[in-house]
Amino acid sequence: MSCRICGAELPDGAMFCGECGSSTSATPESRRRADPRPGDTTILDPLERPSRRNSGVVSVPVDGFRAATAIESGAEPAMIGSDGADTAIDSDVAPDAEAQPATSAPGHPSRFVLKFSTGETRTVSGNGLIGRRPLPQPGEHYDHLVQIADRTLSVSKTHLEFGEHEGTLWVADRFSANGTVVRRPDDGALRCEPGRRYLVPRGSRVELAEQSFVVG
Known part of the structure; x- marks a missing residue:
């Protein structure tokens, strides 16, 4: 034995x-x-599922996740709440940040303003994870961990990954239970294939089950 x-x-x-x-x-x-994160995701069965297309794919990771690095994440998640309570937002965001797209100096990472359906706004640069309780895999490191207070549990614990590609935001579904849909300006709905990175121009709407955010 x-x-x-x-x-x-x-x-x-x-x-x-x-x-x-x-x-x-x-x-x-x-x-x-x-698993220290909240309970299982509530599976939705939408009546209409947007068709999947291949436009806007910038890369196809082999395993659907970022390659592991030697640094483990120590970032604390910021809560995006539906009632505005216990919510942490970057203190350097100006009151009119929602109306002005974030910019950056040449040679520095671009900044993006994410306006959530909960009414909260988050300014990000670099890469990050979004979900009910986003948790990096061992060896992964992210600049932002954005937590959504979704009482319906329709958003997965680690639902979405985002980053920057040549000044444009990209998103990648992290094999979430209910999937991710991108709606670009003057374009139809695009259901993201898990593990693929999709470009999301400013003005686009990203739907995470019953929650969403607009990229500014």
């Missing part, structure tokens, strides 16, 4: 592994850490 955790050979009748100390009844699944 062998340990199902470390693979060490064990004598018959052993109750614990002499190498790793695990119980002989333990399995990799039983040793897995519990």
